[in-house]
Amino acid sequence: MTELRKTNCHFCGYLCAFEAQVEEGRVTGLVPDPTRYPYDPDILKGCRRWKMNLEVLDDPARVNHPLRRVGERGSGQWERVSWEEALDGITSRLKGLINLYGPETLASAIGGPHASFWPLHRFMSLLGSPNNMGIGQICWNPRIWMDMVTFGWTIEPDIDLALTGAVFIWGTNPAQSDNSAFWRHLLKVARSDIPLVVIDPRSTQAAAQADLWLPLKPGTDCALALGLLHVIIAEGLCDHDFVERWCHGFDELQSAVAPYSPQAVADICGIPARDVRSAARIFAKAKAAALVSGRGIDQTGANVAATHRAIACLRAVTGNLDKPGACVITEQSDFVPEAVLELGSSLTKDQRARCLNTPHTPLQCYEGYAKVNALTERLGRTMPLRYLTSAHPDLVLKAMCEGKPYPIRALVVQATNPLLTYADTKRVFKALSSLDLLVVLEYYLTPTASLADYVLPIAGAIERPLFQAHGGVANIAYGGPAAVEPYHERRTDYDVFRELGVRFGQESDWPWPTLKDAFAATLAPAGMTWEEYCCKGIYYRPPAFFKHEEPGTEGRRRGFATTTGKVELASEILAELGGQRVPTYLPQGPAAAPPQGPAAAPPQGPAAAPLTLITGARKQPYNASMFLGNPRFRKAYPKPLAEMSEATAEAYGLAPGDEVEVSTKNGTATFTFKAAPMRDGVVSIDYGWWYPEWKPGAPDFGGIWASNANLLTDCSLKGGEAMIGTWSYNALECTVQRIRKRGMDDPEETCTAPVQ
Amino acid sequence: MTRYVMVMDQRRCIGCQSCSVACRTWNDLPMDIVYNPVVTEGVKGEWPHVHVNYTPLICMHCEKAPCTLCCPTGASQKDDDGTVWIDYKKCMGCKVCVQACPYGARDTSEMSPRLERYARKCTFCRDRRQMNPEAKPYCVDTCHQKARIFGDLDDPESEVSRIIGSVETVRLMEDFGTEPQIYYIPALGGQR
Missing domain, CATH: 2.20.25 (N-terminal domain of TfIIb)
Incomplete structure (x- = not known):
């Protein structure tokens, strides 16, 4: 049947x-x-x-039973244990470490969207550890933080073919990263009369559809945003009524953007001044302009906050805020928000103060959260706590390796593969190898899992119910039920942390026996049953527009949840936390301007002049470090690529298929060269690349020392963004060198020795 | 056998359109689609004998549904319980059924990316009933005047059987021979 x-x-x-x-x-x-x-x-x-x-x-390569390490760390020797043994073992070792060092000795690492993270965070909150490490600083958090401080909550773009007058796609390529309804919608925009502007150093599929493509120098996005503001203000294209009534600090912003004339921006960004002008006019003159920014901006390091602030100001001064066809300020969810599920409230003041981020990143820490959240609470919205306070990897790795300011000796890794996805692989490897307890929740024996003390088999799609809720900043959740019970001995992530929690005496805080019950309880305040949700696959109540004009308290309008009640072009809260009131561009990246076009012949030879490296471009069918083990995918896309424009390649004497070594001050990794349309002088490398077919564990760890983009990156706080701590995956100085042809399939030849 | 029908008691309907709103909410309908409009006629009659007539419209779930006969892919079909519905896995959006329906119960949307090309119509909340066999269509649950009654006409004990057996009911455009399964109790009727 x-x-x-x-x-x-x-x-x-x-x-x-x-x-x-x-x-x-x-x-x-x-x-x-x-x-x-x-x-x-x-x-x-x-x-x-x-x-x-x-x-x-039912992949034979899946981990189907809990595994406990028996040999040396990374030796690949495991014994199969029962869940009881595994969880009891983890509990006793963790209790021992907590007795020695306190609960903050446990850290966590999270990654992609294929897990529920609140059970992990709930467990840590109840345990008393503030040190959950995430990818927030380089994905999502910068935009959320800057929207929060500027508008009092975050926004979602609203692209409506009937209402939107211009669409800006900035630092994202939905053809590869989305490849879904949004990309199809964008193609409709491209086919319509609506101007489409794409800002990206690479000529992506989105750029190919664009009416105006701005191939700016990597890392100069902030200068471009300030330049657009300069043109809009100088040419009087602002929405004067909105600025007058709803913006705070316009004069300060005006003087801050004064130096960024189109010519100055053209010099910084390496694009024609007339394109800066026309982009600004397209944005400002549209009846409604929508702007979608992506990872490309989020990972630009020191300038990331200023870039998002400048974009927020761009929306505000043109009145494209909470307006149909432009963007909408989202609402707090009707269902239980992530902030409540995380139980961050159970962290004591002392435990919060122990967070490693204090005082290094004044916004991305518990103190910064408390200040900004006090403002958003004015309009009844609570920000998610653990994502926005996630510990900085630089500090966590330091605490692991050096025991400063206190030792971190245990790590839980969920839905990520830090040896490939976190910056500075050598350092991550050293830190992870030094731990007393490393627990990895995984589907496969990834390089990180092969280094673990315990690998716990996790239920994936079809085996577990899903409830994706945008981190709790919007009134939307989607997903559905599990079709079958988990195969073999796999369990959901919720079960793992509930079981651990019970062993730490947290029974009363885990009242729901299964993940499904927890989701049902989460949905209950929204007036929807779990069955109804599964039937429709979504809970969504669209937010209203122009909410700031609604009646608020004391006879005033509702306004915005900021210090002044207005959109803060000059941010009071950032100033209070020691940041910049108005967005300011910090020059960074390769000092020497990269060559433009074949005419400017760069030096030839083995050690060529520096190029600008960008990493992390999304490529179908892979997703970060995932799916490289799929034989069909690998057949069609067998090698990690380093892409350059034809002119740059010609200048450096590269032919398609050449193997190249890309080096930064941090290290070297090997890629296959492919010519791709993009800005000259820029190298874009594939990210997350490893070789699941190689033997897991020492010495190669599935090839993490071969073509791993994060061998070239660095997550140090120094040189990062001051308020959030964002490090840079883009605009890195690098050299590219051709190496003799070698077979990439042979581990003996290509991999270098692991760094101990 | 089960034969689902709906009774619209126009004596009780006050034209509040709650059913239309409920349907829109449950089915996430775009602005250019409505499954169950309420048509207002009037004011009729002469003072002091005036009245307004509210006619809730909906898919008639015809016994001999022309929309299922004309569908070239078999997407439009009738369940054994009488529910006429569209299998979106088979629908190709040709709109033949939209032309065939004498009640104007079907249409395609040009506004929403959701199910944009497909013919859409009321399914007596087939999805809700699949989820829970006891569930009623959302419009029926919502109607605070109890003007909509849903049930199994083949069950002699059901409320719809008792009403249809005891009160005068009419069906819309019965002469077309489609045997519609929505029974109306006229606002000034209801006797036998």
Whole structure:
């Protein structure tokens, strides 16, 4: 008897719906379900990942039972243990470490959207550790923080073909990173009369659709945003009424952007001054202008906060805020928000003060959170706590390696592979190797898992219910039920942390026996049952527009949840925390301007002049460090690529297929050169690349020393952003050198010895 | 056998459109689609004998549904319980059914990226009933005047059977021969 059961993909953040054919508890087939998101079977047809669900569900390479290390760390010698043994073992070792060093000795590392992170954070809050490490500083947090301090809450773009007059896509390529409903929507924009402006050093698929493409120098986004503001203010294109009534600090902003004339910006960003002018006019003159920014900006290091602040100011001075067709300020969820689920309130004042970030990053820490949250609470919205206070990897790694300011001896890794996805692999390797307890929740024996003390097998798509809730900053949740019970001995992440919590005497704080019950309780205040949610696959109440004009307290309008009640072009709260009142651009990156075009012949030879490195470009069908083990994917895309424009390649004497060594001051990694349309003088390398077919564990750890982009990066606080601590994955100085042809498939030849 | 029908008691309907709103909410309908509008006629009659007539419209879930007969892919179909619905896995958005329906109960949306190309219509909340066999369509649950009654006409004990058996009811455009399954109790009727 075959039964069709609703369930979802979990290979990216969109959780596309499909139905699983289930026979006796086993999934035998998958069919798209057009009645739930993305409501269009063509999107699934265009996705190479979702069909992989069936193989991944019962992949022989999956970890199906808890594993405990028996040999040397990383030696690949494991014994199969029961869940009870594993959890008891972790508990006793963790209790021992806590007795010695206090609860803050436990840190965590998280990553992609294929997990629920609040159970981990809830466990840590109840335990008393403030040191959850995340990827927030280089993804999501900068924009959320700057929207919060400028508008009092964050925004979502609203692109409506009937209302939007211009669309800006800044530092993101939805064709690869989204490849879903948003990308299809953007293609409709491209086919319409609506001007599409794409800002990206690479000529992405989005850029190819654009009416205006601004291939700026990597890392100069802030200067461009200030330049757009300069033109808009100088040409009187502001929404004067909105600025007058709803903006604070316009004069300060005006003087701050005064130096950024189109010519000055053209010199900094390396794009024509007339393009700066026309982009500014397109944005300001549109009846409503929508702007979508992405990872490309989030990972620009020291300038990231100023860039997001400048973009926030850009929205405000043109009146493109909380306006149909431009963007909408989201609402706190009707269901229980992440901030409550994390139980951050159970951290004592002393425990909060022990967070490593204090006082290094004054915004991204508990003190900064308390100050900004006090403002957002004025309009009844609570920010997610643990993401926005996540500990800085530089500080966590230092505490692991040097024991300063106190030792971190235990780490829980969930849904990430820090040896590939965190900056400075050598340092991460050294730190992880030095730990007393490393627990990894995983599907596969990844390089990080192969270094662990315990590997816990986690239930993935189809085996677990899903409830994706945008970190608790919007009134939307989507996902659906599990179609089958987890195969083998896999468990959901919730079960793991609940079981651990119970062993630490936290029973009363884990009242829901299963993840499904927890989700149902989360949804209850929204007036929707779990069954209704599963049926529709979504809970969504669209926010209203122009909310600042609504009646507020004391006969005044509602306004914005900031110190002044207005949009803060000059930020009072940032100044209070020791930051910049108005956005300011800090020159950084390769000092020497990279050559432009073949005419400016750079020096030839083995050690060529520095190029500008950008990393982290999303590439289908892979997603970060995932899916490299899929044989079909690998056949079509077998090698990690370093991409350069044809002119740059010619100047450096490279031919397609050449193997190149890319080096920064941090290290060297090997890639295969491919010519791609992009700005001259820029190298874009694939990120997250490892070789699942190699033996896991020492000495190669699945090839983390070969073509791993993070061998070239650095997460140190110094040189990072001052308020949040963002380090740079883009605009790094690098050299590229051709090496003799070697077989990438042979580990003996390509990999260097691990650094101990 | 089960044969689901709906009774619209126009004596009780006050034209508040709660059913339309509820339906829009449950089905996330875009602005250019409505499954169950309420048509207001009047004021009729002469003072002091005046009245306004409210007619809630909806898919009639016809016994001989022309929309299912004309569908080239078999997407439009009828369940054994009488529910007429569209399988979105088969629908190709040709709109033949939109033309065939004499009640104007179907349309495609040009506004929303959600199910944009598909024919859409009321399904007696088939999804809600699949989730929970006891569940009623959302419009029925919402109607605070109890003007909508939903049930199984083949069950002689059901409320709809008792009403249809005891009170005068009419069906819209019965002469087309589609055997619509929505029974109206006229506002000034209700006797037998």
